[in-house]
Amino acid sequence: MQAEEILTKARTNDELPQGWIVFPLLRNKVMLGIAGWVFGIFIGLFLLMVVATIVIPGNYQHGVLPALFTTILLAIFAFIGLGSLWSLITDVLRLIHADKHIIVLTPDDFVKQENKKVLHVPCVNIRHVTARGTPPPDRTPPTGSAVEQVSGVGENTASFFLGRRMVGVISPRSGDNSRRRGRRTPTSLAFIDTRTDREVIVTNDNSFGDTFQIASLVKQYAASAQQIFIR
DSSP states (O other): OOHHHHHHHHHHOSSOOTTOEEEEOOHHHHHHHHHHHHHHHHHHHHHHHHHHHHHTTGGGGSOHHHHHHHHHHHHHHHHHHHHHHHHHHHHHHHHHTGGGEEEEEOSSEEEEEETTEEEEEEGGGEEEEEEESOOOOOOSOOOSOHHHHHHHHHHHHHHHHHOHHHHHHHOHHHHHHHHHHHTOOOOEEEEEETTTTEEEEEESSSTTSOHHHHHHHHHHHHHHHHHHHHO
16 A cells, blocks of 8 residues: 555545554654753853853963863853754644654555655554654652652752762662663654665654654554565
8 A cells, every 4th residue: 555545544534444544743752842942042042142252262272172162051051042942943843734744654654744755654564663762651650668768868869969970879770760861762763764775864853752662553453464474
């Protein structure tokens, strides 16, 4: 089945064919991202203006090292502000054309439309599905005692004054938590298209839903299609 036909059916049919799953663009997730980019623009450009008025021209009149440090610092603030502005524009355009951003998973095909760009990969050609980021929080109740919970509060208070690294040395449990937090990476979902042996980036955020759930479904559909193909 052609990609355009799959997308048309996914948009117009109230009752999808058996096994079809549609992931539309989640407007609330995009709007939440827009709010974050607005904050990033304000922080980046505000700090850029404040620091620039303080260090220019003084730091450029006292040698190479102060000038180099100042340039790097201002470049970081400019990158935060302008990068957030670019991401804001991108997300606003996505929100305006939300109906043109969709992922459709069928027993035979993976199709994603991103405005005018359409990605179509047969499930039999999908390998190495990888989701990165922080998994959904574990909803199971804590098993630790009340004493451990009070200890955790004390560690958080101590870390505010002494720093998390120092508290991690004193308390191994706190150090483990810090290491777990340090392993967090930006959310993304990708797989390998065996037709080209290239990585296909599905999404870099949660705007289509939980990336780990989507990855699990893509793996399941790909495995089923490949078993049928082998037979």
